Amino acid sequence: MGVISELKKNALNKNKSIILTDGDDERTIKAAYELMNNNLCSVSLLGNREYILPIYEKYNPELNINIIDINNNEYREQLINHYYEKRKAKGETLESSAAALSRPCYFSAVAVDCGIFDGCVAGAVSSSAEVLRGALRGIGIKKGSTKVSSFVIMETPITEYGNNGVFFMADVAINPKPDAETLAEIAIATADSYKLLINDEPYVALLSYSTMKSAEGDSVDICRNALEMVKIKRKDIIIDGELQFDAALLKDVGKRKAPESKVAGNANVFVFPNLDAGNIGYKITERMCKGATATGPILQGLAKPMNDLSRGCSATDIVNTALVTIFQSEQK
Numbered sequence: 001m002g003v004i005s006e007l008k009k010n011a012l013n014k015n016k017s018i019i020l021t022d023g024d025d026e027r028t029i030k031a032a033y034e035l036m037n038n039n040l041c042s043v044s045l046l047g048n049r050e051y052i053l054p055i056y057e058k059y060n061p062e063l064n065i066n067i068i069d070i071n072n073n074e075y076r077e078q079l080i081n082h083y084y085e086k087r088k089a090k091g092e093t094l095e096s097s098a099a100a101l102s103r104p105c106y107f108s109a110v111a112v113d114c115g116i117f118d119g120c121v122a123g124a125v126s127s128s129a130e131v132l133r134g135a136l137r138g139i140g141i142k143k144g145s146t147k148v149s150s151f152v153i154m155e156t157p158i159t160e161y162g163n164n165g166v167f168f169m170a171d172v173a174i175n176p177k178p179d180a181e182t183l184a185e186i187a188i189a190t191a192d193s194y195k196l197l198i199n200d201e202p203y204v205a206l207l208s209y210s211t212m213k214s215a216e217g218d219s220v221d222i223c224r225n226a227l228e229m230v231k232i233k234r235k236d237i238i239i240d241g242e243l244q245f246d247a248a249l250l251k252d253v254g255k256r257k258a259p260e261s262k263v264a265g266n267a268n269v270f271v272f273p274n275l276d277a278g279n280i281g282y283k284i285t286e287r288m289c290k291g292a293t294a295t296g297p298i299l300q301g302l303a304k305p306m307n308d309l310s311r312g313c314s315a316t317d318i319v320n321t322a323l324v325t326i327f328q329s330e331q332k
Contacts, residue, residue, distance in 0.1 A: 021121070070104060181229065185301070
């Protein structure tokens with residue numbers, strides 16, 4: 001059973017609530033119906049009722065959906081006050097808070113921060129920059145973290161690698177050129193996300209063009225320093241580096257290049273040295289490995305879950321991201 005299928009099965013008894021920010025988009029409306037019809041979670045759509053209802057009722061007129069008008073709803077005053085209290089030290093006024101709460105990504109983020117909803121999925125229409133701004137200002141970074149990062153869940157048909165063909169890859173969307181501390185945080189966050197969603201032991205590879213001092217360079221030094229930081233901060237995480245991709249993936253290569261490593265040849269979490277490598281790497285895998293599917297990028301490091309979609313997403317992508325968000329809402 002694939003990761004998403006397993007999440008669907010396990011979401012049935014969670015009773016979580018998700019707000020979908022881009023409610024006026026037909027893909028979002030279809031995703032809301034699928035989530036509700038399959039009892040995966042309760043859904044609220046942020047948007048125009050007169051536009052949404054005729055489309056939604058084509059799927060099932062008897063399945064009620066909560067539709068929120070951003071400027072006329074029961075939560076607005078509470079959210080404005082909450083945002084003002086959260087941000088007044090940074091110069092926000094009640095007037096500027098009201099203006100911010102007229103922006104869909106800010107409204108949704110603050111509603112999640114207040115506990116009205118368990119999580120949010122946005123980005124079908126909103127830009128990634130707007131989603132991230134709303135998340136950072138409306139929710140903020142979780143205690144113990146200093147950075148937000150992202151990962152994709154990569155499912156491939158090549159079951160002899162990773163966890164039956166499943167890998168997590170990070171960072172693929174947020175941090176362009178991480179320093180050692182940031183790379184360590186990305187590794188820790190992705191290991192925790194893997195354990196949460198897969199319920200199995202992560203084997204984390206810090207990827208490089210070098211394997212165990214086979215080469216030198218600034219990025220190699222960052223990788224080595226990040227490894228030491230993770231080992232000090234989280235002794236429970238199985239992690240190694242620096243490792244070239246083939247040494248991390250292939251058992252025979254791993255044994256030759258890093259015979260003492262528990263991760264070499266067994267990696268199921270790949271942490272890339274920079275955003276160029278991560279973004280290119282996951283897209284190469286997704287497009288060139290026949291049968292591969294990528295879910296994400298998924299945001300991690302926020303105090304409460306809010307996730308960003310590609311504006312080219314499908315209704316299925318929205319459903320899958322909502323499923324991940326449901327489980328993220330249980331992460332401490």
